Amino acid sequence: MWDIQYGITSRTLKLEEILENTRQLIEASHEHKCPVVFSQGTGIPYEFQSAYSRFWLQKRGIDPKVPRMVEGSHDWEIMKEIKPTNGDLVIRKHFQSFFVGTPVEAFLRSRGVEVLVIAGVSTEVGVEATARHAAHLGFIPVIAEDAVGSSDNQLHQASLAVMRKLFEVRTTNEIVKNINQDYA
Numbered sequence: 001m002w003d004i005q006y007g008i009t010s011r012t013l014k015l016e017e018i019l020e021n022t023r024q025l026i027e028a029s030h031e032h033k034c035p036v037v038f039s040q041g042t043g044i045p046y047e048f049q050s051a052y053s054r055f056w057l058q059k060r061g062i063d064p065k066v067p068r069m070v071e072g073s074h075d076w077e078i079m080k081e082i083k084p085t086n087g088d089l090v091i092r093k094h095f096q097s098f099f100v101g102t103p104v105e106a107f108l109r110s111r112g113v114e115v116l117v118i119a120g121v122s123t124e125v126g127v128e129a130t131a132r133h134a135a136h137l138g139f140i141p142v143i144a145e146d147a148v149g150s151s152d153n154q155l156h157q158a159s160l161a162v163m164r165k166l167f168e169v170r171t172t173n174e175i176v177k178n179i180n181q182d183y184a
Contacts, residue, residue, distance in 0.1 A: 001026070001038045002098070002120025002127050002148075004082055007068065007075025008041060011151035012121050019081045021147035021172035022119045026082060028176045032183035035111050036088040038078055039098050039126070043069035053095075096129040105137060115140045117175055119147035124159035131167055142168040144175055 001022060009015055029036045044053065046065045057064040069076050071092070084090050093102050108116070116139050118127055127148050131141035143163050150156035163169050170178075 001036065001082065002118060002130060003039050003041045004079050004120050005041060005075065006077055006079060009079060009121050012149045013151060013153055014149055018121070018147055018149045019079065021144060022082050024172050024176055025117060025119055025144060025147060028179045032179055034179065035113065037104060037107070038084050038088060038090045040076070040078060040090055040092045041069050042071050042076065042092040042094055043067055044094050096126045097133040098130040099133045099137065108139070115142060117142045117144060119144040121148065122150040123148045124150055124155040128159045128163060131163060135167065140168070142170060142175060144172050145169050147172050
């Protein structure tokens with residue numbers, strides 16, 4: 001579950017649909033004892049940001065010197081509609097790929113995970129970056145096309161088009177059906 005936090009989803013198009021579909025994916029995963037892992041984007045103080053991080057924020061019209069996604073703030077919190085349960089794993093991260101600077105790869109391998117279902121915001125940034133990185137590490141990314149979103153529909157659609165060429169891109173219903181069949 002990629003960065004479904006108040007400070008990131010505030011401008012997301014079709015957010016209610018994304019949250020409902022994400023909830024369905026989480027429930028199916030819980031029912032079949034599949035691990036659910038949440039990323040939690042956490043801001044880095046300006047003096048510790050990489051040159052690219054500063055560049056990327058400025059390119060998006062965000063002042064990199066103004067603290068954002070500060071740990072403990074409302075913006076940093078995972079949305080209440082999909083709040084993690086005690087059995088879920090929440091990993092703080094600072095970069096667009098969930099695999100950079102986190103132990104997520106080790107956790108997934110320790111559970112024998114080979115297929116990652118990815119849902120969350122935003123499609124063209126963290127979702128695609130994480131899917132690409134996962135594939136390079138040997139995991140099979142499956143993108144829940146109706147459980148990912150963005151504030152920019154053009155970029156969202158372009159990213160989905162690229163990912164359809166590289167990965168499995170399926171609806172929530174198709175993914176839930178497969179989970180139910182695989183673990184029946």
